[in-house]
Amino acid sequence: MPILTLTLFLPLAGALVLLFLPREDADRIRRVTLGFSLATFAASLLILPQFEFGRREIQLIEQAAWIPAVGVQYKVGVDGLSLVLALLTTLLTVLSVLYSFRETHRVKEYNLLFLLLETGMLGVFFALDFFLFYVFWELTLVPMYFLIGIWGGPRREYAAIKFFLYTLVGSLAMLLGILLLYFHLPPGQRTFDVLEIIRQRPLAGTGLLAQLAFWGFFLSFAIKVPMWPFHTWLPDAHVEAPTAGSVILAAVLLKLGTYGFVRFSLPLFPEVFRQHALLIATLAVIGVIYGALVAMAQTDLKKLVAYSSVNHMGYVMLAVAAAAYAYGRPELADAAATALNGATMEMLAHGIITGALFLVVGVIYDDRTHTRGVDDFGGLWAVLPKYGAVSITAMFASLGLPGLMGFVAEFLIFVGSFSIIPVFTALAALGVVITAAFFLWTIQRIFLGPTNPRWANLPDLDRREAWTLFPLVVLMIVFGVYPKPLLDIINLTSSQLVAMLR
Amino acid sequence: MNWADLRWLVPELVLAAAAVALVGADLLVPADRKRWLGGVALASLVAAGAACAVLLTDLGGLGAPGVRVFADTYTVDAFAVYFKLVALAAVALVALVSLDYFPGRTPHLGEVFSLLLFAGVGLLLMASASDLILLLLSIEFVSLSSYLLAGFLKRDPKSNEAGVKYFLYGAATTGVMAYGFSLLYGLTGSTILYDIAARLERAGPAAFLAVGMALAGFGFKVSMVPFHQWTPDVYEGAPTPITAFLSVGPKAAGFAALVRTLSVGVPLEQVNWPVLLAALSAVTMTVGNLLALLQRNLKRMLAYSSIAHAGYVLIALAAWKSPWALQGLLYYLLAYLFMNLGAFFVAMVAAEGTGSDEIPDHAGLSQRAPWVAAAMVVFMLSLTGIPPTAGFFGKFYLFAAAVDAGLLWLAALAVANSVVSLYYYVGVLRALYLMPPAAPGPIPVSAGLRAGVLGALIGTLAAGVYPQPLVTFMEVARRLLGS
Numbered sequence: 001m002p003i004l005t006l007t008l009f010l011p012l013a014g015a016l017v018l019l020f021l022p023r024e025d026a027d028r029i030r031r032v033t034l035g036f037s038l039a040t041f042a043a044s045l046l047i048l049p050q051f052e053f054g055r056r057e058i059q060l061i062e063q064a065a066w067i068p069a070v071g072v073q074y075k076v077g078v079d080g081l082s083l084v085l086a087l088l089t090t091l092l093t094v095l096s097v098l099y100s101f102r103e104t105h106r107v108k109e110y111n112l113l114f115l116l117l118e119t120g121m122l123g124v125f126f127a128l129d130f131f132l133f134y135v136f137w138e139l140t141l142v143p144m145y146f147l148i149g150i151w152g153g154p155r156r157e158y159a160a161i162k163f164f165l166y167t168l169v170g171s172l173a174m175l176l177g178i179l180l181l182y183f184h185l186p187p188g189q190r191t192f193d194v195l196e197i198i199r200q201r202p203l204a205g206t207g208l209l210a211q212l213a214f215w216g217f218f219l220s221f222a223i224k225v226p227m228w229p230f231h232t233w234l235p236d237a238h239v240e241a242p243t244a245g246s247v248i249l250a251a252v253l254l255k256l257g258t259y260g261f262v263r264f265s266l267p268l269f270p271e272v273f274r275q276h277a278l279l280i281a282t283l284a285v286i287g288v289i290y291g292a293l294v295a296m297a298q299t300d301l302k303k304l305v306a307y308s309s310v311n312h313m314g315y316v317m318l319a320v321a322a323a324a325y326a327y328g329r330p331e332l333a334d335a336a337a338t339a340l341n342g343a344t345m346e347m348l349a350h351g352i353i354t355g356a357l358f359l360v361v362g363v364i365y366d367d368r369t370h371t372r373g374v375d376d377f378g379g380l381w382a383v384l385p386k387y388g389a390v391s392i393t394a395m396f397a398s399l400g401l402p403g404l405m406g407f408v409a410e411f412l413i414f415v416g417s418f419s420i421i422p423v424f425t426a427l428a429a430l431g432v433v434i435t436a437a438f439f440l441w442t443i444q445r446i447f448l449g450p451t452n453p454r455w456a457n458l459p460d461l462d463r464r465e466a467w468t469l470f471p472l473v474v475l476m477i478v479f480g481v482y483p484k485p486l487l488d489i490i491n492l493t494s495s496q497l498v499a500m501l502r
Numbered sequence: 503m504n505w506a507d508l509r510w511l512v513p514e515l516v517l518a519a520a521a522v523a524l525v526g527a528d529l530l531v532p533a534d535r536k537r538w539l540g541g542v543a544l545a546s547l548v549a550a551g552a553a554c555a556v557l558l559t560d561l562g563g564l565g566a567p568g569v570r571v572f573a574d575t576y577t578v579d580a581f582a583v584y585f586k587l588v589a590l591a592a593v594a595l596v597a598l599v600s601l602d603y604f605p606g607r608t609p610h611l612g613e614v615f616s617l618l619l620f621a622g623v624g625l626l627l628m629a630s631a632s633d634l635i636l637l638l639l640s641i642e643f644v645s646l647s648s649y650l651l652a653g654f655l656k657r658d659p660k661s662n663e664a665g666v667k668y669f670l671y672g673a674a675t676t677g678v679m680a681y682g683f684s685l686l687y688g689l690t691g692s693t694i695l696y697d698i699a700a701r702l703e704r705a706g707p708a709a710f711l712a713v714g715m716a717l718a719g720f721g722f723k724v725s726m727v728p729f730h731q732w733t734p735d736v737y738e739g740a741p742t743p744i745t746a747f748l749s750v751g752p753k754a755a756g757f758a759a760l761v762r763t764l765s766v767g768v769p770l771e772q773v774n775w776p777v778l779l780a781a782l783s784a785v786t787m788t789v790g791n792l793l794a795l796l797q798r799n800l801k802r803m804l805a806y807s808s809i810a811h812a813g814y815v816l817i818a819l820a821a822w823k824s825p826w827a828l829q830g831l832l833y834y835l836l837a838y839l840f841m842n843l844g845a846f847f848v849a850m851v852a853a854e855g856t857g858s859d860e861i862p863d864h865a866g867l868s869q870r871a872p873w874v875a876a877a878m879v880v881f882m883l884s885l886t887g888i889p890p891t892a893g894f895f896g897k898f899y900l901f902a903a904a905v906d907a908g909l910l911w912l913a914a915l916a917v918a919n920s921v922v923s924l925y926y927y928v929g930v931l932r933a934l935y936l937m938p939p940a941a942p943g944p945i946p947v948s949a950g951l952r953a954g955v956l957g958a959l960i961g962t963l964a965a966g967v968y969p970q971p972l973v974t975f976m977e978v979a980r981r982l983l984g985s
Contacts, residue, residue, distance in 0.1 A: 135889040
């Protein structure tokens with residue numbers, strides 16, 4: 001059974017079904033959407049029994065001819081990295097759809113866009129052909145534009161077009177990079193096959209062209225991550241997007257960038273990446289500290305979470321830069337593998353934790369208080385015990401409390417990176433301190449202290465909200481205490497990459 | 503003259519006969535039956551399309567070399583047939599939406615279809631002409647029909663203005679082109695492209711001047727800067743189906759004639775025309791895109807966008823040494839046909855429902871005509887170059903040609919331009935989807951228009967998702983051109 005293709009196109013099939021449902025029948029539309037997203041989640045879980053856990057290479061490859069005249073094919077496959085990110089995607093889509101049951105405005109279009117978005121995201125993780133990859137990469141932009149633009153906050157139009165423009169600049173720069181790679185393959189063997197191009201590394205030793213192609217890819221991924229100073233679209237998009245849109249944006253779309261760095265930039269341009277690794281590590285460290293400091297200064301809870309993303313994605317990039325810097329030095333291979341494990345773990349941790357945090361913001365803002373000012377609350381835990389417990393757990397996880405998932409990721413990143421680029425790592429560790437400070441301060445301002453009488457009668461989490469949040473909290477704790485099964489999968493890709501970069 | 507050679511002209515003859523018949527029929531058929539005349543026009547277009555397919559088999563299949571008839575002045579090859587089919591598709595889609603547009607606006611329905619068919623004849627001739635005089639005549643044929651069509655709504659001052667402006671600019675550029683052609687004749691003693699290529703030995707400044715002047719005529723037809731000034735006013739003033747036609751038909755045929763003239767008639771060793779066209783491409787796409795940013799009127803915006811797209815297509819001529827170049831050009835023009843016609847058809851629906859061509863007045867169209875608005879999303883994204891649409895694959899091809907030919911700067915400029923263009927294309931979607939409807943109630947869409955939008959939508963998506971069959975055809979057309 002072509003399980004990857006099935007997983008990939010189930011959401012698209014769902015979107016097509018929605019197209020023919022009457023728009024007035026909102027309940028049925030919601031249920032059909034939930035059904036398709038659950039089926040997709042189930043299909044993605046079915047990849048696991050077929051996945052060979054002993055194999056480091058990309059596996060379960062499914063391919064078909066598409067545009068053979070120019071060397072384009074339909075080719076998908078998974079390895080440890082793409083598998084875990086795909087699982088993250090399908091899980092968070094289910095939760096986002098479930099959370100969005102309360103959305104009453106243009107329900108049909110809303111759900112249709114979510115399903116379309118899911119196919120786009122999964123395609124990016126599965127694609128093993130650059131043309132196919134690019135198609136899916138772009139496919140994620142359009143639904144997100146509309147999700148922000150139609151269902152977003154007051155400045156939605158501005159935020160939506162800014163998001164679209166920024167990411168398109170990067171995408172097109174990457175397209176030129178892809179074409180440069182393609183045309184440097186020997187004539188007659190030209191292909192967009194990712195594995196083949198990585199094997200041949202056609203731009204190795206071409207000097208300027210390799211530099212240009214590297215920076216083309218870099219621009220695309222760095223905007224997506226987003227790295228400082230390419231991050232300015234993110235606070236706008238995150239703050240204006242509807243809650244479920246923010247969840248997907250933070251949990252998955254940002255990962256497309258870091259995934260791109262690990263999947264493509266590292267193995268395609270190891271020399272050039274190494275050459276610029278310290279510059280990129282510098283940007284990462286700036287992102288870590290800047291993100292944390294700006295988050296601390298926020299009074300809007302959603303903005304605070306948004307900037308904490310800049311901070312956390314900085315850790316991922318620090319680890320990736322460290323791994324790149326270790327290229328050609330076999331004695332650092334183990335450290336590089338640890339850093340990459342940490343990077344992937346942080347992608348997952350950030351996806352789960354920040355996804356939960358945006359839900360937490362949504363729960364209180366969307367139909368309870370309609371305010372998210374950090375200073376507008378106080379003593380909320382006493383009023384909302386379940387909500388308080390969930391929120392505080394997620395915030396502790398985000399600040400890296402041992403025993404929760406975020407700690408495992410950051411620990412691995414720091415351990416791995418410290419042996420390779422100690423000064424940068426030490427500076428980045430400052431970020432952890434600031435993160436801890438602003439999250440603790442936030443917890444104190446919102447949940448502790450005297451109860452604000454305005455909110456004395458708020459209802460606690462209802463069942464649907466609980467169902468969207470508890471799975472994430474459970475995962476934070478489970479993988480925080482026992483990350484081994486996850487690390488075993490992740491480590492397949494990291495060790496494979498490091499072996500390639502030795 | 504060999505009468506048997508006339509069989510290579512069957513598509514042209516079919517259209518011409520139908521066009522003449524329609525002029526007569528317009529006088530005889532009572533006013534309430536005139537929609538029939540449109541049906542006749544459509545039938546003749548389908549017949550001409552079938553005749554083109556027969557031409558291809560007469561040639562001996564897709565892979566066979568072309569034939570030259572009438573003393574080498576007329577060439578029928580896969581390249582020509584491709585453009586003939588593109589031109590026929592353009593005229594047919596425009597005729598389809600004209601069925602419901604012109605009744606009520608003019609009593610002379612037969613003349614509209616007759617002129618459309620005459621313009622079609624000219625387009626078919628342009629695609630095959632391999633002689634300067636024939637080329638000039640066929641371009642004039644298209645132009646004269648187009649001037650009349652643009653100014654067809656006699657009581658509408660804007661339509662009048664469009665017709666006159668188009669005529670004045672057209673007459674001037676044709677004059678310049680004719681002068682350039684006469685220089686080529688003076689240099690070589692022949693008007694036949696094949697002979698010119700053989701005799702154009704000493705490329706002095708005169709040859710460069712001749713090519714430059716000839717470019718004025720082609721540049722006018724394809725809206726290339728600096729011969730583009732007519733475009734926005736004519737696009738805005740002309741009846742919308744005619745604007746749609748002008749934006750794709752003459753543009754495609756203009757590129758066909760330009761490609762044949764340069765690639766067959768002017769050897770690269772004599773005049774390095776790709777360098778000139780690289781500069782023109784850069785200027786054209788940039789000017790078109792920057793000015794499009796400022797437009798609020800949908801038709802004017804699409805006019806500047808049409809200029810920008812001429813710039814993208816010119817990349818193919820700038821990157822001529824890449825085998826991707828001509829294929830990119832062929833594909834792009836077909837993609838542009840579908841997406842741009844589609845955009846104009848949606849503009850017709852919007853104008854019908856809101857009585858305005860201003861983009862902000864189309865607010866909330868997605869609530870009033872959801873399927874048409876969804877089609878507009880595809881057309882706008884395709885014009886921007888977002889996959890999986892035809893517009894993306896076309897840009898992919900053209901950018902690839904530029905990278906292959908080493909014109910990285912031009913590819914980078916095209917990328918920057920694409921980003922700029924996103925802003926104004928998405929501006930349309932913003933009005934359609936993000937803004938609340940100005941008036942309630944669904945907008946009725948006539949059957950012809952619905953068929954037109956659907957045809958353009960299917961074309962845009964199908965060519966984008968599965969381009970392989972087209973790529974095969976284009977590959978053949980490229981190999982055979984000029985052989």
